[in-house]
Amino acid sequence: MSSKFRILDCTLRDGGYYTNWDFNKDLVEDYCKAMEVLPIEYVEIGYRSISLDGYLGEYFYCPEYVMKRLKSFMPSKKLVIILDEKNIRPEHLNDLLEPCKPYISMVRMAIDPKNFERAIILAKGVKAMGFDVAFNVMYMSNWKENSTFLxxxxxxxxxxxxxxxxxxxxxxxxxxxxEIIELVKSKTNVPLGFHGHDNLEMALINTLTAVENDCVLVDGTITGMGRGAGNLRTELLLTYLNSKNILNFDFTKLSAVVNDFELLKNKYKWGTNLPYMFSGAFSLPQKQVMEWVGMNRYPIGNIVNALNNQKEAIQDNIKLPLLEGKEDFDTAIILGGGPSAKSHSIAIQKLAANHSKLCLIHAGARNACTYLDVSNKQYFALVGFESEKLLKTIGEDFSKLKETCVYPPFPRHMGTIIPDKIKTLSVELETINFTNASSDSPLVIGIQIALDLGIKNIFLAGFDGYDTAIDNTQFVLAQENQNIINDALKIKDVSILSITPTKYKKLKVTSIYSII
Structure with missing residues (x-):
């Protein structure tokens, strides 16, 4: 194997998909100092971007002080930033790139093949400013079917x-x-690079194959940190090249920075799994898989089912009967998964027993056993793997289950897998019409059930909220619940109160003990 190729590490840029482009300053300093002594020629430090909606962190915008600081840690390295072509136009270049000139050697551009002509115009503007320019053209696995852009x-x-x-x-x-390298080489003499993702755990062999076929620049990230299943692990490539006497370096420096990022990996859990393998094998979008996996709402089986439906161009696996709104209820208690739904269960059951026109709506399956013997009509709002959790929770008491299991409206973007035992008890909503915050949250389904039943008085129990020390998944779920609650409180002629303690804002609270 030739030793003429060079390595680009893009951990801070690609890894930012997990941290929202914020990294601990000490971690970044240690990373940069390791890069400085390792045989890596280019280090991509992040994006440069115009202002976009939502919060995106330090290494998505790479202000000048960041570039200056990182260059001071890596004076011998060629620093790189990347532009996302879909957001950047020639008129943005001066403001974005003029501050980069003292620090940045190369500007890469992330390009969708369908925007290739537009990207050429942008590239000419970047080149005129004195930077090396690299095209990072996406969706390589589709090029053989549609290569006209080349x-x-x-x-x-x-x-x-x-x-x-x-x-x-x-x-x-x-x-x-x-094959694709030969195709590209038939069109241009521009030096080639390769950026491999690791869904099928082929990133190393694909990268080595690219080098053997004249690619001169290849990417990696420490511990493979990167979008979705992640990238070629820089430390794996370096170790392989060392074993072939192609590169020599200090393993102590490498192991120290790898250890730092392994700690992050334990938190964010990047790397391949069955959904990423499936999406890679069939060239399906990674962003959606990353969201599904990260939410921890769906089991692997549901995610793979959703991906298979995409592959087969199927909307959903099953259409269910609609929930009928003919019941004579005036009050509903929607039970969340918080501890208060169990700790105050005796009082909640007393309230239900004294009110014949009250129904219980479970936002999920967590408290099924606690309320199994309540005689009031009960509904289960089920998404993701809640149907499997319901059966597992009830166990041998399944024969007691006479309740209605309610699913989101057809078609459900995850598809639908319903255990045979509860198919006869299962219905679906016709629509979600009070909010756009979510279409498959147990809370949103629970509230919609109450509305479809014509209920005007809704009590929430077990929606405790989270303490300040929460992880990213809990933060996303808490924000989703808050948005749903905000929209529900706007519903005309419907009263919504929490009867157990809650940290959700704007939600009025009354004590369960004051109304039994």
Whole structure:
């Protein structure tokens, strides 16, 4: 294998998909000092971007002080930033790139093939400012079916310095790498690069294949930290090259920075799994899989089912009867999964027993056993793997289950898998019409059940909220619940109160003990 190729590490840029582009300053300093002594020529430190909606952190915008600081830690390295072409136009370049000139050697551009012509115009503006330019062209696994954009490479040798093939879905195999390299080489003499994702755990062999077929620049990230299943692990590539006497370096420095990022990996859990493998094998979008896995609402089986439905162009696996709104109820207690739904269960059951026109609506399956013997009509709002959890929770008491299991409206974006034991008890909502905050939250389904039943008085119990020390998943769920509650409180002629303690804002609280 030739030793003429070079390595680019893009941990801070690609890893930012897990941290929202915020990293601990000491971690970044240690990372930079390791990069400085390792045989890595380029270090991509993040994005440069115009202002976008929502919070995106320090390494998404890379203000000048960040570039200056990182260059001071890595004076011998060629620093790189990347522009997301879909957001950047030529008129943005001066403001974005002029501050980069003292620190940045190369500007990469993330490009959707359908925007290739537009990207060329942008690249000419970047090149005119004195930077090396690299095209990072996405969706490599689809190029053999649609390669017409590659015809536009003719004559760009003076505009772009590297043409990167990006295996966005992590689904190409070594023979695909060879074929696509030959295809690209038939169109241009621009030096080639390769960026591999690891959905099928092929990132290393694909990268080595790319090098053997004349790629001169390849990417990696420490511990593979990167979007979805992640990338080629920089430490794996370096270790392999060391074993072949191609590169020599200090393993102590490498192991120290790897250890730092392994701690992050324990928290964010990047790396491949069955959903990422499936999406890679069939070139399905990674962003959605990352959201599904990160929410921890859906089991692997549901995620794979949803991906298979996408592959087969199926809307959903099953259409259920609609929930009928003919019941004579005036009050509903919606039971959340918080501890207060169990700790105050005796009082809640007393309230139910004294009110024949009251129904219980379970936002999930957690408290099924606690209320199994309540004679009032009960409904279960089920999403994700709640149906399986319901059966597991009830266990041998399944014969007592006479309740209605209610699912989101058809089609459900995750598809639907319903255990045979509860199919005859299962119905679906016709629509979610009071909020756009979610279509498959147990809370949103629970409130919609109450509305469809014509209920005007809704009590919430077990929606405790979270303490300040919460992880990212809990934060997302808490924010989703808050948005649902905010919209529910706007519903005309419907009263919504919490009868147990809650940390959710705007939600009025009355004590369960004051009304029994």
């Amino acid at each position: 015809d536009l490479l003719e004559g760009l040798e003076d505009t772009i310095d590297y043409f990167y093939m990006v295996d966005s879905f992590g689904g190409v195999l070594p023979e695909d790498v060879k």
